[in-house]
Amino acid sequence: MTKLSVNINKIATLRNSRGGNVPNVLKVAEDVQKFGAHGVTIHPRPDERHIRYQDARDLKNVVYTEYNIEGNPIQSFMDLVLEVKPTQVTLVPDAEDAITSNAGWDTLKHKDFLKEVISEFQSNGIRTSIFVDPVLEMIDGAVATGTDRIELYTEGFAKSYEEGNLKGIDPYVKAAERAVELNLGINAGHDLSLENIKFFKENIPGLLEVSIGHALIAESLYLGIENVVNMYLNKLK
Template sequence: MTKLSVNINKIATLRNARGGDVPSVTQVAIDAQKFGSQGITIHPRPDERHITRKDVYDLKPLVTTEYNIEGNPHRPFIDMVLDVKPEQVTLVPDADDAITSNAGWDCQKHQDFLKSVIAEFKNAGIRTSIFLDPNPEMVKYAASTGTDRIELYTEAYARNYAANKEEAIKDYVATAKEAEKYGLGINAGHDLSLENLKYFADNIPNLLEVSIGHALISEALYLGLENTIQAYRKRLAKW
């Protein structure tokens, strides 16, 4: 079964645009879980342009499913995650000024750094996942870091899905199969949507979790949050 984790960054973006606490990040997290989300994902950035440090701590007692904190593992991020102790931390090599995540790790180049960071998290009992491009050759280096899972960066799949979905998913399937050989769990995220999710989930072996935010929140403007979460759950269902 592939779990759905709802990324609520965009709720924080909307709140911060006006100030105050509307919409409430914490209430949306509570409601999303009530509506069927099997996890809550956040990606706090140093400038706090959406999720703030306060949000990270406020959400901890409210997430009763799975708390997944994403981010670039600078020291302040590492210390915060170790303090909060979510179920999962996802390491993403995004620049501080990046609009959104835009690349996976070069696990060969950053091998020693990732090993050190991942060891800290695992010693604290936190499951680790690292953001990875669809490149089977990178999997062996990812496995050498000691990570529990990889998260496939799915922007390229989403961008090319409409033109040729078979070609768009090919490298992702190959990467997932290679990850299976090393005993790595597989997550995925970035630009997955109601349109392209089912084909992806049906074809990626051992897909444990998808983290979806921008598309899901955008679709919820028309469908409502509960209906949208349920629609995503149906796309992930195995019959």
């Protein structure tokens, strides 16, 4: 089945809004794994407005499944990842003031930069993935960077699906087919939800892993996090 990695950024956002340690980020990471999630994702940003760099260090002793750290490979982020050595690092071209991720890499323009960064992480035993839009040229460019995987940026699909336009998945299918041809692993994330995840999974060949945070945590407010994690797992079978 496609693996589910739970992004716990929103748990840290809630904690930080009040101060103290409620809800406890480490306890939630332990719980989502106990409930069946295959991994934990965090996306620390330079201003530490949700996940803090120290959280990334502390989670190393808690995450016994797959540990995925996302972020823009500025020097402080690279130093953190090389210190923590997670299972996977996902490179995202975020501006420092971005509310959330909003675009994939231009893998042609940034090939040399990505190649250098990816090589350093891989030489330290860390699997790499890069955030990309569903554009065939960007998939082709990803191969030249040496990355192990790509993560398809799925906001466009999610918006189309919400509007009832099922054709919105077509670029993602073509991108995934190209990635499979090129022996690139395929991850996906951004605005995937209980409403659209089954359709997405059923149509994307070679989908290894999805990273879901905002929707999963929001849905859990109504349905409970253990229930929601297992609802996702059932849809990803």
